Amino acid sequence: DAKTTQPNSMESNEEEPVHLPCNHSTISGTDYIHWYRQLPSQGPEYVIHGLTSNVNNRMASLAIAEDRKSSTLILHRATLRDAAVYYCILRSPLNFGNEKLTFGTGTRLTIIP
């Protein structure tokens, strides 16, 4: 599986935007970029995913570099409830449905009140 690299931790002030980076220099042409987050003592939660174009949903935005070797998850206005570990995961559509998710160490986001 193509590997992703994320900073171990980040801090952000409440009500400010947060940009969480992910590097995936060995991404293949068909790999999708998925983001999940895990709040304390809970199971992971799907956030967003994309292939080439930037994506927006009610939770966040995903900005994908033109060469697809990196991406950035954007939380437009962080709240205390956004404090979590954020995982960037590459997935091949050939394996959707029966593919395990390989979780790295993720980025632990701390929100400062």
Place this chain on the structure above:
Amino acid sequence: GAVVSQHPSRVICKSGTSVKIECRSLDFQATTMFWYRQFPKKSLMLMATSNEGSKATYEQGVEKDKFLINHASLTLSTLTVTSAHPEDSSFYICSAVLAYRTDTQYFGPGTRLTVL
């Protein structure tokens, strides 16, 4: 949205006993469910992949006789930790995939197992 539940949310048991954890997809049918384990401050590690009506596929290093998985219906998978020992204490999390939308996994809230 798709909701996955787990029961119990936490369990404490004595060493040597068996514990069953249920994973249910509440509002959708799940052809595939996954079981993960997570130790404190560590990332999730897949234990096994469970398909309805067939035997589970275990990851390397996971003892299938110790961690029994049954996926009897499209909405229920169970994980039984047999003869549990303190080293089995962990956070167990299941996930499910919708039959008609396979690009997203939906996770349960997790079960905290403590073996005394």
